[in-house]
Amino acid sequence: MRYFIFFTAGLLLLLSSCSKDKVEAPVFDVSTDALHYKAGSAITFRFSGNPDNLTFYSGEDGKKYEYRNRTSQPGKLQVQFTSLVQWGIRNNLSLFATTQLVGKIDSATVKGVQWTDISNRAIFSTGADNTPSGAIDLSDFSDSGKPVSVAFRYTDVKSTTAQQNRWVIRTFNANAVREGASTPLAVMADAGWTAISFKNPQSVWTITAAQLLMYGGAIGAEDNEDWVISKPLDPNFIKSDVGYVLKNISSPIADFTYTYTKPGIYKVSFLASNRLGQTAKENLKEMTLTIEP
Known part of the structure; x- marks a missing residue:
């Protein structure tokens, strides 16, 4: 009977430890006052939730989420x-x-x-x-x-x-x-x-x-x-697009203001993530902004 008690206590402790180590998907959302703005106007992005990490991709050249892992393109x-x-x-x-x-x-x-x-x-x-x-x-x-x-x-x-x-x-x-x-x-x-x-x-x-x-x-x-x-020059090389880190695990989430200087239609991406060791869960939120002259 005593061995059963020890076994049960150990199992409960293991399950408790696994529960603490589990990575939850980040609960996160973003909103703006409008989807149309004038070039040069300040745009405020408001967030809900509190992910460990948050990265902003503006949708401008060199800053597009879909190209974050791209290293090659014919040139x-x-x-x-x-x-x-x-x-x-x-x-x-x-x-x-x-x-x-x-x-x-x-x-x-x-x-x-x-x-x-x-x-x-x-x-x-x-x-x-x-x-x-x-x-x-x-x-x-x-x-x-x-x-x-x-x-x-x-x-x-x-x-x-x-x-x-x-x-x-x-x-x-x-x-x-x-x-x-x-x-x-x-x-x-x-x-x-x-x-x-x-x-x-x-x-x-x-x-x-x-x-x-x-x-x-x-x-x-x-x-x-x-x-x-010269060394061999690879015309197909292209730098991966990069995002701007708005938050890491040690900083609080806060509203963010950004200004587009050129008119255009931009797909804006926010990548939220929670990470523990090698395990990560992500949540991507996107919106399309029209920037007018």
């Missing part, structure tokens, strides 16, 4: 750079692109892939500093759905009657373009440049966060062939 690659050439104006800098470069970048892989010379799509310096290349459309590469690597190739020869020249790439930008909007993929500092020298290892590309620099050397310098290659 077109576009790159731009500015350049300077000094000490001999020669067309000895070329621009290349490939979709075949994967893994470690070394001389063997650079020679082993198929590169396309796209120099005719860009404007290079003829002596003026910060010469803009113009927007270079690489849709024909990004349509493959594969990441694209771009490279600058410098060549010069010992028989040059003047000193070999100096090229500087001042700026670099790569973007994924979609319906007039663009997602930044890389700038000079984070384009993952790798320098490869095939001729004259005494003169190579100098890579910094601010620029790319190649100087072939004085009169009589050895033949040069030097590449500087």
Whole structure:
């Protein structure tokens, strides 16, 4: 009999503990005074309930609930750079692109892939500093759905009657373009440049966060062939949309005021959640607001 009592007491304690650990779905609602507002007007959202966590998605670009987990969307690659050439104006800098470069970048892989010379799509310096290349459309590469690597190739020869020249790439930008909007993929500092020298290892590309620099050397310098290659640039990459955290478990719920500056129709989302350890319960409330001019 005594064992039965102990067993029963233990079972009741276990059931009580499980009950305390159970996560309840958040009881939550939101309301506004109207569904139509003028751009620039303050909108007050009023809440009922008290969820542990509450996140607001305004419905504006980059802030949409339905895209919170999106990391990929078809895009077109576009790159731009500015350049300077000094000490001999020669067309000895070329621009290349490939979709075949994967893994470690070394001389063997650079020679082993198929590169396309796209120099005719860009404007290079003829002596003026910060010469803009113009927007270079690489849709024909990004349509493959594969990441694209771009490279600058410098060549010069010992028989040059003047000193070999100096090229500087001042700026670099790569973007994924979609319906007039663009997602930044890389700038000079984070384009993952790798320098490869095939001729004259005494003169190579100098890579910094601010620029790319190649100087072939004085009169009589050895033949040069030097590449500087970007990391693969994925035109399908897109940042996930983000929400604004209105409440966490340690803060009370309160009315929230927000202002839309542009006219449009916005699907507004509020994600409420209760969480315990790895277990979570959610409650999504949405409304459509019309913002007039």
